[in-house]
Amino acid sequence: MSDLMSAPVKDLRPIFYPSSVAVVGTNRVVGTVPHDIFANILKSNFQGIVYPVSPKERSVAGVRAYKYIVDIPDPVDLAVLVFPSTVCNLALEQCGQKGVKGAIIISAGFREIGAVGIKREEEIREIARRYGIHFIGPNCLGVINTDPLSHLNASFARKMPQEGNIAFLSQSGALCTAVLDYAQAKHIGFSKFVSFGNKADVSEIDLMRYLKDDPKTKVILIYLEEISDGRALMETAREIITEAGKPVLLLKSGRTREGAAAAASHTGSLAGSDEICDAALKQAGIIRCSTIEEMFNNAIALASQPLPAGKRVAIITNAGGPGVLTTDAAIAEGLELARFSEPTLAMYRKSLPATANIKNPVDVIGDARADRYKVALGSALNDEAVDGAFVILTPQSMTDIENIAAEVCHVAGSQTKPVYASFMGEMDVSAGIEILQKHNIPHYILPESMCRAFARALFFKKHRDATVEAHIRFEDVKPDCARSIVREAISKGRRYLPETEATQILASYGLSVLPSGLATSKQEARVVAEKIGFPVVMKVESDDIVHKFDVQGVVLNVTSCEEAETAYESIHHHVKEALPHAVIKGVNVQKMVTGGEEVILGVKRDPSFGPVIMFGMGGLFVEIFKDVSFCVAPLSLRDADEMVQEIRAYKILVGARGAAARDLVSVRQCILRLAALAEDVAEIKELDINPLIVLDEGKGCFVADARIML
Amino acid sequence: MDRVELQQRILKVIANVLKVDPKEITPTANFAFDLGADSMQSIELIAAFEEEFGIEMDEERAREVQTVEGAVDFIAGYLK
Numbered sequence: 001m002s003d004l005m006s007a008p009v010k011d012l013r014p015i016f017y018p019s020s021v022a023v024v025g026t027n028r029v030v031g032t033v034p035h036d037i038f039a040n041i042l043k044s045n046f047q048g049i050v051y052p053v054s055p056k057e058r059s060v061a062g063v064r065a066y067k068y069i070v071d072i073p074d075p076v077d078l079a080v081l082v083f084p085s086t087v088c089n090l091a092l093e094q095c096g097q098k099g100v101k102g103a104i105i106i107s108a109g110f111r112e113i114g115a116v117g118i119k120r121e122e123e124i125r126e127i128a129r130r131y132g133i134h135f136i137g138p139n140c141l142g143v144i145n146t147d148p149l150s151h152l153n154a155s156f157a158r159k160m161p162q163e164g165n166i167a168f169l170s171q172s173g174a175l176c177t178a179v180l181d182y183a184q185a186k187h188i189g190f191s192k193f194v195s196f197g198n199k200a201d202v203s204e205i206d207l208m209r210y211l212k213d214d215p216k217t218k219v220i221l222i223y224l225e226e227i228s229d230g231r232a233l234m235e236t237a238r239e240i241i242t243e244a245g246k247p248v249l250l251l252k253s254g255r256t257r258e259g260a261a262a263a264a265s266h267t268g269s270l271a272g273s274d275e276i277c278d279a280a281l282k283q284a285g286i287i288r289c290s291t292i293e294e295m296f297n298n299a300i301a302l303a304s305q306p307l308p309a310g311k312r313v314a315i316i317t318n319a320g321g322p323g324v325l326t327t328d329a330a331i332a333e334g335l336e337l338a339r340f341s342e343p344t345l346a347m348y349r350k351s352l353p354a355t356a357n358i359k360n361p362v363d364v365i366g367d368a369r370a371d372r373y374k375v376a377l378g379s380a381l382n383d384e385a386v387d388g389a390f391v392i393l394t395p396q397s398m399t400d401i402e403n404i405a406a407e408v409c410h411v412a413g414s415q416t417k418p419v420y421a422s423f424m425g426e427m428d429v430s431a432g433i434e435i436l437q438k439h440n441i442p443h444y445i446l447p448e449s450m451c452r453a454f455a456r457a458l459f460f461k462k463h464r465d466a467t468v469e470a471h472i473r474f475e476d477v478k479p480d481c482a483r484s485i486v487r488e489a490i491s492k493g494r495r496y497l498p499e500t501e502a503t504q505i506l507a508s509y510g511l512s513v514l515p516s517g518l519a520t521s522k523q524e525a526r527v528v529a530e531k532i533g534f535p536v537v538m539k540v541e542s543d544d545i546v547h548k549f550d551v552q553g554v555v556l557n558v559t560s561c562e563e564a565e566t567a568y569e570s571i572h573h574h575v576k577e578a579l580p581h582a583v584i585k586g587v588n589v590q591k592m593v594t595g596g597e598e599v600i601l602g603v604k605r606d607p608s609f610g611p612v613i614m615f616g617m618g619g620l621f622v623e624i625f626k627d628v629s630f631c632v633a634p635l636s637l638r639d640a641d642e643m644v645q646e647i648r649a650y651k652i653l654v655g656a657r658g659a660a661a662r663d664l665v666s667v668r669q670c671i672l673r674l675a676a677l678a679e680d681v682a683e684i685k686e687l688d689i690n691p692l693i694v695l696d697e698g699k700g701c702f703v704a705d706a707r708i709m710l
Numbered sequence: 711m712d713r714v715e716l717q718q719r720i721l722k723v724i725a726n727v728l729k730v731d732p733k734e735i736t737p738t739a740n741f742a743f744d745l746g747a748d749s750m751q752s753i754e755l756i757a758a759f760e761e762e763f764g765i766e767m768d769e770e771r772a773r774e775v776q777t778v779e780g781a782v783d784f785i786a787g788y789l790k
Contacts, residue, residue, distance in 0.1 A: 025742075027746065027748065029748075032748075034748075054746060055742075055743065055744055055745055055746030056728065056729070056730050056745060056746035057746070067744075083742060083743065084742050084748070084749060086742060086776060087740055087742045087743040087776070090740060090743045091743065
């Protein structure tokens with residue numbers, strides 16, 4: 001468990017629901033942060049008492065000011081610090097003396113400016129710890145709580161958003177102001193709105209844990225620039241999703257592949273930080289979004305509509321083309337077009353014109369008015385074969401847009417199935433869209449966004465309803481054996497373990513390895529090969545060679561003693577020619593398995609998420625096909641199952657075009673055992689098993705080659 | 711100039727720039743925390759000290775000075 005997770009939940013009520021607030025360091029200069037924060041609290045109809053604290057003002061905005069917070073005669077729950085960073089320590093010290101339990105430090109000039117700022121941040125953290133103060137920031141926009149019980153705008157955002165059930169947490173303050181503006185235009189309300197800046201004390205994890213039990217919050221949105229503790233994020237999100245039933249959506253900037261290019265192993269090269277992040281968030285049930293627009297497209301559906309029970313959708317449209325576009329988008333997102341039951345079709349035959357298409361998508365024809373939409377949508381939602389409906393409208397001269405919008409809201413409001421809408425266009429449909437938005441019908445400019453939002457709602461439901469599966473541990477593994485090999489290598493300054501040592505480690509975790517022996521002469525190669533039994537594979541063994549094929553260091557299908565001698569000499573010759581300075585330990589002679597499918601298994605230790613396991617189709621071209629899946633260890637049996645099923649080549653493994661099905665039970669065992677090894681031996685930075693040869697069902701799988709980076 | 715005279719002149723400059731009653735200015739007062747100087751006024755203070763004493767101060771080091779007595783010590787260093 002992550003350290004952050006084992007820490008007690010921070011009490012953030014003094015920050016969100018203070019009875020009294022002091023703005024420390026405020027002034028009378030309108031248009032400055034110190035003044036405007038105080039003014040915003042006053043303007044927001046805050047339900048508690050607010051005090052200005054200013055060294056030289058007698059009053060601010062007509063309210064009597066105090067020189068120091070300790071001069072305020074009454075208790076203060078929350079202090080908002082707007083002093084320059086150089087004196088925030090003095091201000092926070094006085095907050096502690098006053099008995100303040102929550103603070104928001106707006107001031108910039110901390111960690112983000114370098115060494116001097118880091119020292120300042122450490123100082124305020126120490127003061128806060130000494131007095132038991134929890135604080136948001138520094139270097140942030142502030143906090144907004146729209147709950148009428150508090151109604152606090154302790155931020156320098158221009159406006160207070162309307163009340164809603166979406167919480168927004170952001171590492172970027174500037175983004176917050178843009179989001180508020182965007183949301184206002186779309187009638188999106190918020191429950192809590194937090195810019196947490198440098199997160200020197202209260203982190204996104206603390207805020208998520210608080211929001212888990214916040215009755216005003218139904219959906220949690222997070223914008224992050226870096227994930228400091230990926231495991232804590234995953235664990236917290238899982239708890240929120242499964243225990244509180246609230247979706248978590250995350251927008252993370254920085255989708256770069258830096259760092260992956262220089263990796264030495266296949267796994268290292270394929271597992272860039274963003275691929276790992278994607279996989280980890282998906283594993284935890286977090287909905288990752290690429291843009292602010294996508295995040296809100298998904299959020300409004302989750303916040304305002306019931307969850308779909310399944311993926312069967314009805315499309316109601318007044319135009320053929322948009323109906324087809326929506327169909328394509330729905331299929332691309334893994335949804336299905338519902339097949340209407342006979343009573344629904346009968347109702348359509350009776351109520352819609354003969355020219356209407358009564359099969360899904362239902363085309364109510366260009367001259368449709370509100371009555372046709374009412375019948376089409378109402379009947380579809382009453383049909384047990386339908387899990388949700390998409391309403392499409394194009395503005396034609398006969399279309400009574402606002403009446404249709406009102407009817408859609410009316411029908412949707414009397415149902416328990418989700419209804420999403422796309423009124424296509426801009427000017428003519430704007431009044432209709434306004435009606436939809438005010439009545440909590442999620443509206444999308446593009447059908448693609450609408451279908452994606454529906455698919456994300458299903459994704460959330462799947463994770464919310466999933467039973468918790470135990471992480472698999474094994475009794476028969478030998479961590480001491482694996483660790484001793486690794487530590488001995490490290491003690492000698494080695495950072496790479498070639499095949500023989502890598503396979504020893506894997507064998508200690510119960511993975512099946514092929515019989516092999518190291519030959520240091522051609523005569524020995526002959527003896528070892530004969531003992532193992534032909535055919536054999538012969539491979540160069542050297543700490544200096546990672547990719548053996550690239551230096552012609554591998555000979556396959558050696559079938560006789562003479563061939564073994566020749567292969568030994570050929571390997572030596574080619575390797576010496578390609579890499580004259582490589583130290584060759586010998587040639588590994590290994591039993592050759594014929595038949596079977598080659599897959600790759602790997603490990604990469606990510607600085608934020610910890611050990612990540614990779615599975616995919618193996619062989620020389622693994623980086624070209626990139627048909628791989630990832631999962632963060634430890635794993636459950638379901639995780640291993642999903643990893644196997646996720647790759648495109650899964651159909652080959654289960655027996656495509658008459659071929660035999662492969663032993664996937666054994667593959668899952670290998671994945672789980674590898675995850676256990678990665679968890680137990682922290683020194684393993686990267687590991688490749690390439691290939692793992694998977695035989696037919698019931699016949700197992702074997703490690704044919706492996707390497708480990710320490 | 712002795713230290714008492716130096717301190718008097720410094721207090722006068724501070725009172726003028728920050729528009730505070732000289733009686734409220736104690737030797738240990740912090741420009742921002744106790745006297746309410748914002749970042750612009752901190753720069754104005756440096757300029758006013760330079761003009762008052764006919765000196766040119768290292769601006770980066772001058773900005774690190776946070777208290778009245780700190781300013782007395784700092785400026786005294788230039789007047790030696």
